[in-house]
Amino acid sequence: MSGRESPVSGGKAARASAKEARLRRAGPWPLTVATAAALGLLVYVATTSLPYLISAPTSDPHFGALNHCLARLLQRPLLGWAVSPDASRAAVYGAQAMAVCTLPEGSQRFPLAGVRAITFDRENRLWWSQAGQLWRDDGAEPMRMGDFSPVSLVSHGGGVLALDAEGQLVSVAPDGAVLGQVPVSGAEARLSAGAEGTFAAVLDEASLRFYEARTLTPLPVELPCEAADLWWLERPERVLIACAQGAEQAFAVDLRTARYEPAQRPPGAPARRLLGRPLYVHGCDGFPCTAPAP
Numbered sequence: 001m002s003g004r005e006s007p008v009s010g011g012k013a014a015r016a017s018a019k020e021a022r023l024r025r026a027g028p029w030p031l032t033v034a035t036a037a038a039l040g041l042l043v044y045v046a047t048t049s050l051p052y053l054i055s056a057p058t059s060d061p062h063f064g065a066l067n068h069c070l071a072r073l074l075q076r077p078l079l080g081w082a083v084s085p086d087a088s089r090a091a092v093y094g095a096q097a098m099a100v101c102t103l104p105e106g107s108q109r110f111p112l113a114g115v116r117a118i119t120f121d122r123e124n125r126l127w128w129s130q131a132g133q134l135w136r137d138d139g140a141e142p143m144r145m146g147d148f149s150p151v152s153l154v155s156h157g158g159g160v161l162a163l164d165a166e167g168q169l170v171s172v173a174p175d176g177a178v179l180g181q182v183p184v185s186g187a188e189a190r191l192s193a194g195a196e197g198t199f200a201a202v203l204d205e206a207s208l209r210f211y212e213a214r215t216l217t218p219l220p221v222e223l224p225c226e227a228a229d230l231w232w233l234e235r236p237e238r239v240l241i242a243c244a245q246g247a248e249q250a251f252a253v254d255l256r257t258a259r260y261e262p263a264q265r266p267p268g269a270p271a272r273r274l275l276g277r278p279l280y281v282h283g284c285d286g287f288p289c290t291a292p293a294p
Contacts, residue, residue: 057287066090069101078286084120085276119153145176156197156213180216194232231294266294
């Protein structure tokens with residue numbers, strides 16, 4: 001006896017018994033299929049939602065609390081963001097307002113229209129460009145620092161760098177004095193400064209030039225390839241260049257010696273390095289988020 005009823009012999013009782021056995025064996029299957037479908041949906045939701053939750057601005061390991069504060073003050077769409085060198089302050093701006101949050105507690109909303117660029121200096125003070133003027137927040141009343149409107153701002157070791165729409169790059173001291181000025185190719189260039197704010201770079205399409213950040217003295221650095229992207233490394237004089245021609249080609253450059261060597265190209269988009277901490281940051285959903293080091 002194999003435990004299986006025969007459909008040929010045994011009469012009506014045997015046929016009925018065989019039918020009941022088949023129903024008993026088939027009964028659990030609909031429940032099993034439904035359970036499997038539910039489990040599959042649960043796994044799908046978990047696996048698709050978890051990466052978003054991990055990378056969401058308010059879940060960020062370093063900037064989550066600041067982003068939660070900023071999100072309460074200013075609604076999307078956001079046009080730009082900035083983080084202080086010690087990661088204790090962050091700011092975002094939109095078309096009609098700017099918001100600033102400070103750890104552990106502290107927030108402020110400025111009803112400003114037409115903000116074009118923002119940055120924090122070495123002393124964690126916020127600078128912004130708006131209405132044809134450069135401003136600095138000193139806690140009580142904003143202080144006007146110049147009668148020009150930069151389209152890009154980054155901080156350096158002794159003030160800020162400001163790039164205007166005419167392609168003039170200016171180094172501005174904390175008191176508003178001009179420390180250096182050079183023409184660059186255009187206002188669409190990407191402006192950045194390295195660790196400690198010692199050196200700066202201007203990347204315009206494939207043209208990349210380096211400067212001593214405070215005085216804007218050009219550095220005579222010959223690059224081995226046309227540049228697509230760059231990452232500032234831990235040492236102030238070291239920068240990683242991703243080449244425009246090769247998908248995997250990259251070089252580490254020493255700005256003091258002008259020497260370079262092949263390097264591994266980091267995955268993903270370039271990230272900014274904070275002046276005061278070995279921490280990299282990039283934009284996500286209009287907010288600052290932690291980025292992997294190159």
